Amino acid sequence: MIQTVAVIGSGTMGNGIAHVFAQNGFKVTMIDISAAQLEKAISTITKNFDRQIAKGALTEEQKKSALNNISTSTTIAAGVKDASLVVEAATENVEIKLKIFKQLDEAAPADCILATNTSSISITQIASVTKRPQLVIGMHFMNPVPVMKLVEIINGYATTKEVTETVVELSKKLGKVPCVVNDYPGFIANRILMPMINEAVYSLYEGVAGVHEIDTIMKLGMAHPMGPLQLADLIGLDVCISILNVLHEGLGNPKYAPCPLLVNMVLAGKLGMKSGEGFYSYSTGSKDLIVSDRFK
Ligand SMILES: NC(=O)c1ccc[n+]([C@@H]2O[C@H](COP(=O)([O-])OP(=O)(O)OC[C@H]3O[C@@H](n4cnc5c(N)ncnc54)[C@H](O)[C@@H]3O)[C@@H](O)[C@H]2O)c1
Numbered sequence: 001m002i003q004t005v006a007v008i009g010s011g012t013m014g015n016g017i018a019h020v021f022a023q024n025g026f027k028v029t030m031i032d033i034s035a036a037q038l039e040k041a042i043s044t045i046t047k048n049f050d051r052q053i054a055k056g057a058l059t060e061e062q063k064k065s066a067l068n069n070i071s072t073s074t075t076i077a078a079g080v081k082d083a084s085l086v087v088e089a090a091t092e093n094v095e096i097k098l099k100i101f102k103q104l105d106e107a108a109p110a111d112c113i114l115a116t117n118t119s120s121i122s123i124t125q126i127a128s129v130t131k132r133p134q135l136v137i138g139m140h141f142m143n144p145v146p147v148m149k150l151v152e153i154i155n156g157y158a159t160t161k162e163v164t165e166t167v168v169e170l171s172k173k174l175g176k177v178p179c180v181v182n183d184y185p186g187f188i189a190n191r192i193l194m195p196m197i198n199e200a201v202y203s204l205y206e207g208v209a210g211v212h213e214i215d216t217i218m219k220l221g222m223a224h225p226m227g228p229l230q231l232a233d234l235i236g237l238d239v240c241i242s243i244l245n246v247l248h249e250g251l252g253n254p255k256y257a258p259c260p261l262l263v264n265m266v267l268a269g270k271l272g273m274k275s276g277e278g279f280y281s282y283s284t285g286s287k288d289l290i291v292s293d294r295f296k
Contacts (some may be wrong), residue, residue, distance in 0.1 A: 016145025
């Protein structure tokens with residue numbers, strides 16, 4: 001029975017993961033190396049609860065009790081000592097994750113399940129630095145976590161059936177829909193999404209169509225809620241490249257190599273929404289979708 005959860009990292013994904021656990025009655029400790037980030041995360045979670053209240057999806061009472069379920073810590077050892085599950089959502093960097101999992105293995109109770117929210121790093125590699133690879137699993141939430149229904153659950157090479165079943169049942173308790181996959185580069189979500197985004201960038205690079213046309217065709221023709229270029233801007237073009245590189249290196253097929261235009265944009269610092277420009281231009285406070293001057 002999972003009751004006490006620790007979430008490592010309180011950035012975009014970590015605060016969303018803590019939010020859904022706390023809302024569903026779990027005690028959650030959010031752990032980050034940055035105290036300022038933890039403060040910011042609590043304020044983001046509070047704002048997101050308020051948004052749910054405004055929509056009639058949550059009461060003031062429920063918000064109060066959910067916030068009471070969350071505590072914070074800046075040290076892993078203190079934060080995970082009573083946890084029955086840890087969900088790691090720290091920066092997507094292999095050295096950082098391997099170091100965290102070594103620490104978790106030493107500090108968490110022996111039967112604690114260690115999950116990672118990684119988008120692309122091998123679960124089997126992460127598990128290999130612990131003495132409990134059978135208890136290590138991928139629990140890939142989607143952004144924004146309180147809204148998105150899917151949890152992609154990734155079995156590492158040694159993950160046991162019992163651990164998978166526990167995490168599947170737990171995801172259902174969070175109101176999510178779990179889908180179990182195996183540990184190969186990009187899993188399923190990114191193995192299919194990233195080549196689509198890369199192909200959209202190739203189509204632009206080769207002059208097949210413009211930004212607006214490519215996104216409109218995929219939105220209206222395929223009923224996607226947003227076009228692939230807009231989605232790339234939202235994810236971050238640097239993140240897209242690093243996942244494509246994982247696919248390219250891990251599967252050894254040139255079809256996954258990032259398009260030269262995508263590479264140039266990242267080298268030029270055009271990372272999408274977070275840098276203010278990608279395929280579109282973003283100005284603070286505006287929700288208008290304006291194609292970047294570079295592609296007009
Ligand atoms: N952003 C997305 O859309 C998305 C979607 C699915 C999965 N993911 C995955 O989720 C994870 C987190 O991504 P994010 O977008 O929330 O990143 P982020 O940069 O917003 O947050 C990462 C947080 O980890 C903290 N951190 C770094 N090292 C740490 C350590 N040693 N101990 C504790 N905290 C540490 C940082 O201070 C930061 O607050 C990554 O593995 C990413 O691939 C991201």
